[in-house]
Amino acid sequence: MADIFDAVVIGGGPGGYNAAIRLGQLGLTAACIDKRGRFGGTCLNIGCIPSKALLFASERFEEAKKTFGKLGITTEVGLDLGTMMQHKDKVVGELTKGVEFLFKKNKVEPIVGEARITAPGKIEVRAADGGVRTLAAKNIIIATGSDVMPLPGVTIDEERIVSSTGALSLKSVPKRLLVVGAGVIGLELGSVWRRLGSEVTVVEFLARITPGLDGEVSKTFQRILTKQGFSFHLSTKVTGVEKKGDVLAVTVEPAAGGAPQTLEADVILVCIGRRPYTDGLGLDEIGVARDPKGRVITDSHFKTNVPGIWAIGDCREGPMLAHKAEDEAVAAAERIAGRAGHVNYDAIPSVVYTAPEVAVVGKTEEELKAAGIAYKVGKFPFSANGRAKTILATEGFVKILAEAATDKVLGVHIIGPEAGNLIAEATLAMEFGASSEDIARTCHAHPTLTEAVRQAAMAVEGWTMQM
Numbered sequence: 152m153a154d155i156f157d158a159v160v161i162g163g164g165p166g167g168y169n170a171a172i173r174l175g176q177l178g179l180t181a182a183c184i185d186k187r188g189r190f191g192g193t194c195l196n197i198g199c200i201p202s203k204a205l206l207f208a209s210e211r212f213e214e215a216k217k218t219f220g221k222l223g224i225t226t227e228v229g230l231d232l233g234t235m236m237q238h239k240d241k242v243v244g245e246l247t248k249g250v251e252f253l254f255k256k257n258k259v260e261p262i263v264g265e266a267r268i269t270a271p272g273k274i275e276v277r278a279a280d281g282g283v284r285t286l287a288a289k290n291i292i293i294a295t296g297s298d299v300m301p302l303p304g305v306t307i308d309e310e311r312i313v314s315s316t317g318a319l320s321l322k323s324v325p326k327r328l329l330v331v332g333a334g335v336i337g338l339e340l341g342s343v344w345r346r347l348g349s350e351v352t353v354v355e356f357l358a359r360i361t362p363g364l365d366g367e368v369s370k371t372f373q374r375i376l377t378k379q380g381f382s383f384h385l386s387t388k389v390t391g392v393e394k395k396g397d398v399l400a401v402t403v404e405p406a407a408g409g410a411p412q413t414l415e416a417d418v419i420l421v422c423i424g425r426r427p428y429t430d431g432l433g434l435d436e437i438g439v440a441r442d443p444k445g446r447v448i449t450d451s452h453f454k455t456n457v458p459g460i461w462a463i464g465d466c467r468e469g470p471m472l473a474h475k476a477e478d479e480a481v482a483a484a485e486r487i488a489g490r491a492g493h494v495n496y497d498a499i500p501s502v503v504y505t506a507p508e509v510a511v512v513g514k515t516e517e518e519l520k521a522a523g524i525a526y527k528v529g530k531f532p533f534s535a536n537g538r539a540k541t542i543l544a545t546e547g548f549v550k551i552l553a554e555a556a557t558d559k560v561l562g563v564h565i566i567g568p569e570a571g572n573l574i575a576e577a578t579l580a581m582e583f584g585a586s587s588e589d590i591a592r593t594c595h596a597h598p599t600l601t602e603a604v605r606q607a608a609m610a611v612e613g614w615t616m617q618m
């Protein structure tokens with residue numbers, strides 16, 4: 152006999168666990184299945200949270216070595232990598248347990264095992280011990296997330312040739328770390344190991360780092376990272392890796408073809424993107440459509456082409472971000488409960504947690520140009536912000552793009568201290584359809600970094616006062 156639920160969620164990441172919690176809040180009977188054994192998905196177990204724990208710790212380490220002296224603090228600094236890793240593991244443990252607590256509170260049944268949809272409304276869950284449980288549900292939400300994109304010809308062993316997962320748990324600081332892919336993971340985890348002592352070389356296929364970011368921000372970002380010690384090989388591809396004793400010999404060549412070159416490394420981090428994780432779920436057998444990238448196709452309400460089956464998060468289109476998955480989770484659960492949930496994709500922020508941080512919401516200058524939208528630009532550097540000076544973090548700027556005809560804010564791009572927190576104000580402004588003048592005329596506390604956002608908004612109309 153099948154256990155019957157109003158809705159069953161497959162996948163316990165930010166998409167899946169938030170969907171299950173919202174379903175429970177709305178009074179529906181829900182279960183959330185994950186095969187990992189610990190809930191929280193990629194984000195809590197091997198993504199956002201452990202990476203931010205190491206970014207925080209390694210930033211303090213570098214600060215103690217390089218900045219404390221300037222503040223009159225003398226100290227002897229040493230690295231205890233084991234304790235740093237314990238800090239990361241403790242945070243992950245607490246947060247993943249927290250998800251189970253939230254399930255209990257919202258009457259969601261957690262189920263550990265690998266799920267497969269055998270027919271619309273029917274799910275089979277196979278536990279690690281081989282036991283099989285059958286569930287029935289009017290609604291099934293697929294929230295199976297994503298997995299590491301492999302690099303052809305390079306086998307990840309998670310010890311010397313690692314994905315982000317291995318890079319979060321290295322047992323010692325590699326002398327030379329070669330990063331393949333100048334995207335978010337490469338620059339965040341590259342920063343962690345550079346701060347702890349590695350020489351970091353990044354090989355990127357394209358002619359720029361962080362594709363998708365505003366071009367001006369990306370250029371400034373590369374200049375700052377280079378000053379910190381990163382070395383970049385742009386327009387370059389990795390064609391092979393050979394293990395020569397303790398050394399990895401990496402063959403690279405120009406992306407457009409040309410003479411090969413060999414780089415040596417002790418550890419290689421492969422981070423060239425992630426791919427949706429939708430195999431083995433039985434989707435082809437029951438006719439759920441996927442696109443050529445393997446992403447589950449849905450309409451704007453997260454419904455697949457098979458009635459009663461929904462999809463959210465990394466396994467469908469859109470940015471692979473935890474908060475995007477969470478927003479889709481809330482909207483899908485509300486739709487299932489007969490409410491009007493929806494996601495505003497124009498106001499989804501994105502943050503790179505390096506130092507300085509990079510945070511964006513909305514359109515880039517390149518996107519506005521391509522769309523033929525006339526816009527005004529307001530910029531303000533952190534070097535002119537009082538608070539930034541007091542915390543010795545004056546690199547970077549805030550840039551606000553507003554529609555020329557209406558002054559509506561279309562994009563905000565920040566590179567600088569606390570950019571990830573500062574972007575919340577811009578996101579809220581955009582959600583409310585604010586003009587740059589709305590931001591410029593809002594009182595901002597002094598002395599805070601938020602004043603840089605206000606001054607950039609003033610700059611849109613040419614009345615920046617603190618420059």
Ligand code: FAD
Binds near residue numbers: 162192267296472
């Ligand atoms: P996931 O979190 O991937 O969860 C899917 C879950 O489904 C997994 O636990 C998997 O075990 C389970 N599953 C899959 N198939 C089955 C099955 N058949 N049966 C049962 N269970 C199954 N995003 C941010 O917004 N901010 C960040 O700072 C950030 N940092 C990141 C750092 C790293 C190193 C990585 C790798 C990613 C990071 N991300 C970050 C991205 C973020 O982790 C993802 O966007 C987010 O986890 C997606 O959530 P999801 O619920 O769609 O999928």
Ligand code: NAI
Binds near residue numbers: 360502504
């Ligand atoms: P990414 O898409 O950010 O960057 C991949 C980079 O690799 C790109 O610059 C791409 O041009 C390059 N590349 C692709 N193929 C290549 C090749 N063969 N050789 C050299 N370079 C190549 O992907 P990344 O960094 O792996 O991260 C995956 C996803 O995880 C991100 O897109 C993001 O959605 C999510 N994430 C988010 C974080 C955040 O929000 N702070 C942190 C980490 C991950």
